[in-house]
Amino acid sequence: MVASRDDIVLECRDLGHWFGSNKVLNGINLQISRGQIVALVGPSGSGKSTLLRAILGTHPPRTGEVLMDGASYRSPHRDRGIVYQRYSLLPFLTAQQNVAFGLKLDQTSLAFRCFQFWEWAKLKTEHMDQAAELLDRVGLSAAKDQYPSELSGGMRQRVAIAQALIMRPKLLLLDEPFGALDEATREDLQVMLLKLYSENVEARAKGEQPPYTILIVTHELNEALYVSDRVLGLSQYHHGGSEGAAIVYDKAAPVYRPHAPKELSDFVAQKEELLKAVFSDEVIQHHSEYVSFWEDREKLTVDA
């Protein structure tokens, strides 16, 4: 699947942010096209969460702007879904109700729910059916009536992803979503993301819009390379590092099919490149060589 600059979902233009005298982000320029699964990696304290919050809209940047489908915004919206590592679900709703919660908020008002009770009851059934279907897709149909406190960490994250996906957001943000999970569960969920990517590929093959665009923040480099088709590195290791972190790495990542054998050897070269460019000051003077995703794409398109 070739990413196209004609179909940009998210764009960050010269984005900067600071807290008092602590300069966090500086001159972030970024474009994500529809259907991409982008991994964002970086050292601790490099501002990954700040960038994510700016993109989500809950903490707008001090300078620059964030655009979705060409329109600038400074607040959260139903078009941008989020899955956090913790507190990802509403504890007072069952798994199914959690998934259906967004539809309820998005499609109805409090007045509608109070004064048009019968219509609401009918709509609610539809929402619950949709939620059940989605839960079935993420392999949780048996646990749909359980509360989050009764679910394991992995199940909770599956529900959280379903909860965000049911809204069909233009961009889904995942903030270290699998950070607190054991290795096996983590792999299961990574495969789930690869399945979403496969759906994107299928949709594009049919000439349809790919349904899922995902930006995943992770500190796990193997995970970043495995689940994404593009890796971004955010770091203060660049020549203007004292002014805040910038994108110092932007390249395509190997694409895997779900359940295809994971060739770790494929990762090694790129992982070392990432460690060099993002997590150390080895290439501080010429980091721009590693920000080449769009140039590489263009070359690829021309060659094709």
Place this chain on the structure above:
Amino acid sequence: MIRQPISRSWRIGLGIAAILLLMLCYTILSQSRQNTARREQHTVAGKRLTQLAEQQQQLDLQRAKAEAVTAEQPRQRALDRLREQQLKLDKDLLKWRQIEREPNAADRTVPTWGMLIMEGLIRACTPQGDFERKETWILVDFKATAWRLLTGLLLGLAISVFLGILMGCFDPAEAFFLPPFSFFSKVPATAVLPIFFVLVQINFKMYLAIIAFGMLPTLAQSISASVRKDVPEELLFKAYTLGASQFELIWEVIFRQVLPRILDAARLQIGPALVLLVAAEWMVAGEGIGYRLRLFFQRTDMTVVFVYVLLLGLVGLMADYALIWLRRKLCPWFGD
């Protein structure tokens, strides 16, 4: 070992043992009080009999003098008067000899179980008073107090929830309400009662205002703290991304998340609210638990007082369990 769990039967057994021990202590206390009262009565009766014996001697002397009078009519009049005095004295002697022989103290400061049932419970549960105004105290008093308490609690809870959530959600509201609430939560609410009596007319609304005022500062602060602490901001951000409006966020996310805390806080406020209400009734009410307690306290008759205290405890326990049940029903996700 610390926190070693015990079996259910052990738990129940120990609970029953505590109640039985309490009853035994009360029995010993009441018996000892009755014995002391009997001894005191015996001493009083002895002293009284000595006085009566002296009166008898004087009466005998007067009778001898009267019989010595020669004129028929004055003698007869004097003897008649002395006969009447003798009759009264005989009655007194009989009464006090009886008391000296079998002192029946009937001390009501710590009544026996029998007195509690016969004089306290039965009197409280059967219609009392004259023909014009016959009423069953327990019904009248508990109805009056329960109605005041329930309405006051609901009013106080509604205001506290509204202001507590407002303070928890919006910094300006917190900055505005926190100073007065912090101040009033440190003032004992019972100390403010006289101000209420002076400022507000003594009627049903006054009791509501007292209860609501008593619970508002503490409850609103605790709800506000719960909103800030128990609702992580990630959950709020997430709700925004699911399309929640500001009001929906408060109603559908924040309120539902802190509801079990609100119910627990309300449960803990029943006690203080009842203290305030009984204190206010004690001072100014014409009916209600506080009023009846004052009446019987003034007569040092604790029979009805103990029955009321017992019933108050039971009603309090029932209210407590009712709220726990409600929390389990409304918030099954919260657990115990």
